[in-house]
Amino acid sequence: MIVSVVRRTLIAGTPLLLGTIGEVICERSGILNLGVEGVMSTGAVAAFMVTFYTHNPWLGLMAAILAGMVISVIHAFASVSLQSNQVVSGLALTMLGLGISGLAGKPFVGKPLSVKMHDYAIPYLSDIPYLGEIFFDQSPFFYMALVLAPAAWFMLDYTDLGIKIRSAGENPQATEAQGVNVSLIRYGSIIAGGAFSGMAGANLSISYSGSWIEGMTAGRGWIVIALTIFALWNPMRALVGAFLFGGIFVLQYLLQPLGISPNFLAMLPYIGTLLVLLVIGLKDSRKLNAPAMLGEPYRRGER
Amino acid sequence: MKWSGESAGLVPRSCWQQLKCMIKIEKLEMAGISKSFHGIPANRDIDLTVSSGEILGLLGENGAGKTTLMNILYGLYQPDSGEIIINGRAVRISSPLESISLGIGMVHQHFMLVDNHTVAENIALGYKKTPFLFPQKKIETDIVAFSRKFNLEIDPLKKIWQLSAGEQQRVEIIKALFNGADLLILDEPTSVLTPQEARDLFRVLRDMKKAGHLIILISHKLDEIMALCDRVTVLQKGRIVGHAHTAAMDKKTLARMMVGRDVIFDIQREKMPPSDRVLQVTGLTVNSDKGYPAVKEVSFDIYKNEIFGIAGVSGNGQRELVEAITGLRQVAAGKISVNDRDITNRSPRKIYDSGVSHVPEERIKFGIAPGLYVYENAILKQHHLRKYSKNSLLAYGNIKSHAKKLVDAFQVLAPSINVQTKDLSGGNIQKLILGREISHDPVLLVASHPTYGLDVGATEYLRKQLLKQRMAGGAVLLVSEDLEEIFELCDRIAVLFQGEFMGILKSDDPRTADIGLMMAGSLRLPAAGVAG
């Protein structure tokens, strides 16, 4: 039973982790993207449609990544080039994403995929008792997420590109003064975030469920936004956080017989995020990675 | 050696070990450089030369054109006319990247560093050849090597916010050197340093000079120009007023060149009898945004019927002093009282109610709400008074009539009081602000650079108004960089330098001839000259 719970926790947490990796990269460059829900949904429908017609889930995955990237350009254009209010343009992205995916997916409702993205059992490792079933017989998305999280962390902390992205989020004026094109970095980060959110959506439609319904993302995009903060903008913490949040949703109803209300359990991730913010507010936020200029539009040439 | 702006790359490794190294620039000239912004000239026909192994000082007040000139050299601006010549060949510098590749580096007055990141990460950000993987680790050894070369001790792993101002400056210098800077431009480098840090900096600069680097030092401080520079070029209001070898020059002459006039005062003011004290400031210490003291234990008094002026180059603590008095900034130590009532650290509104009015330095940024109408801005500071808001409702009748009176009395040219304030010209906005601040008979009027950027007519008008205040029994604290204004209006003058008063003088005191020296930090009068 425990095996099943843990396994399901990992399954639930995978799309959250994927989305969060992308949002972390985006926010580290200084841009708040509230459109994750819409991008995820777009990725989900794109993956579904392509997989449906080509019977190849990997093509579906690529389509999802591409779709996520393309639709994120809208937010990038609005918040970087037009320097508009990031909250408003993020919400616009959510609406557009949900709307377009709903419209595009209509013909596919009730038509399950014949070929899903099947789970893949890693030979030998999956034979380990208990652990094998939990960790090594999972969807490829899980494996990808486990690789991408440390990769993103490594990129941000230990590469030249990472320094540029983080500097753009901390102090865009200083970054620009070094000859780095802050707009380009931010565009790239937002689009990369879109790729990850698209991937998360694909996870939902071609691996997790194998079918399409409207509203499939069910608020996961918003959870990603909370998770990004909860993880203190660190992809490795996001790994822990995503499975923690995922675990809560799996356990929600299981713990009910014990008298624990599933709803109060479900509140925990959000209260947890607020607590994290509280701690940041009380202590020196510098030590906790909040990008200093998150959400502030940057005008070139302005001191 | 390449000059066309292609990347000339970093100084090769072997250079770190040797003291003397292949410096590409032997001589750099700026010839006939002119630059105007919106029709206002910032640089007029400037000639300047600096050679390898030499430190050139660029002396002048704020607004003299020093930073503009250096920004042209650094590629941030293009000159309207004139040339830049390196080693006899004319070059075109169209961006900072190009100037960096030509071997020019600049250390700005306000550091361009990411506080939250380490030294290594900041340098990696600016370095053109940062490796993609593990950049911090890879350039760490290089950073240490560079720092050893010129004794610029720095820990690459420390975060910027953990460093002192002097250490942060070292990071900026190393950043420039990393990119192969032969010519190093430093803009007011000691403005944030302690005396010890300044001495360390000088040592470093002298070592760099010995190694063949070219250095341009922008400063308004005579002592350091005399101590450090081989030659000095003096700018005043955009023009060169002289070149000199510092060895052959004396401070007084330089000061006079910088300030541009033989200080002859013209008493067009009526002498006013001594009167009651209005403002008392004792031992005032105020910290700047960065945390270090910008105002250091300053004490002075202001009396009725007088205009008290604070002269000095911007950035020596004037802003922090004014903000402390008007309640916009916390005081670290000391006391401020108005009419014997302590107003230290009270809220801006309470201070206003105690009778302190304020005409702010940046009028549009702080003094008005641009989108609101003229009559609404006419009561910006007074809207809480019962006259204008009875029982929480605004009394528009009173407000509008007050606004009309203001507009008439202070000659604010506006189509009506119902237009948006941002549609008014700068001069008229300032007149509106001044009128508003004077209108309720303040005990003390604090005016910060009140005529900055105004046309002749508005300037004239505003000065007359300040004199009127004085005659009518008011007291004025005037902060200004314009010496002409200071001498025309003030009864007593204090010169602020690095957060301290170099002297407080009556305006008819003959020692005011040395005001340039005081502004440049080279002369400090004994405390006996304090009383009014």
Added chain:
Amino acid sequence: MIPSINITDREKITTADKVWALAFSIVAGLFFIGLIFLAFGVNPVFAIAKIFTGSFGSMYGIKETVTKAIPLILIGVGLAIAFRAKFWNIGAESQLLMGAIFGTWVGLNWGPHLPAPVIVPLMFFAGFVGGAFWGLIPAFLKIKFAINEVISTLMMNYICAEFLTFLIVGPWKGKTKFGFPYTDDLPASATLGLIPGSRIHYATLILALLTVAVLGMVIYKTRFGYEVRVIGENPEAARYAGIDFFKTTLIIMAISGGVAGFAGVGEVAGLHHYLSYPDSISSGYGFTAIIVAWLAKLNPFFVIIASIFFAGILVGGDAIQISLGLPAATVEIFNGTLLVFLIMGDYFLKHKVRFVAEPRTGHQTTKPLKTG
């Protein structure tokens, strides 16, 4: 010769300019929406026409539009005030729900004992308290702990939604509801009268219009409103003028949350008559109202027009769902695309963009940096 783009701030913006920009945005947006419809095999002309006729083309449509506009007006005007004070309240959704919760409690518990003229105002009052309470929490968090209000209000949405779900499946589960997760019906005295032949709960409608009038007066005629307007224009000048940000923020959020609470009571007492899942009570009103407030340029009176416009889109969305079999989310395309074009229109309103046929000459700026 690569043309470079020269962008400068536009000096003078007239009302005519603003109207043109708005019209342009809407027309361009509609055009784009048409393209999207086309791409998915839907007849764009028919679909867009249906949206408008569905909402404004029939008596039924108009009545539905007014019904949906009520909560938008209330929340929209509250957000207009909050945004003016630069407080980005994304939590109106949950402030509405909290208001619904508090109002329902009063209605269920005191309703049976009190006559309608007493219970109804009490419910609205309770709703205001609930919404205000929920709105004050993020305000307090911002003041005391500098917590970004976008995130905190967003989190409050989720916490409240879970709390409501908890209530309706748990302690407040209706005894008369056959195990369904609804509360019992509100007693008759606690329900709001409707304009006959429609679903317009006129009490809330009147309340909404009154709120607009009152808040409009507050913004333009009171000292407090003046201070809010100064903050909205120039926060630095507000500080210089001695305006107390803390006090202002708290009052603002009490108002903004409170009027959202009114909307919550209206929805439950006027339309549903019982509490149920968050999604049934409020279908995104809290978010749509953000756009309403933004479109209305934070002017309380324009909020009414903008609310009717967006309510029309919502009703039209229902219409095309029924007649064309399109999914409900389709209406989100409308909202999203219009919003994007409004953002663009806003940008071109404030900036003059010219193509200059010169080769790029580096970082040429038209404004000088600090000279020295």
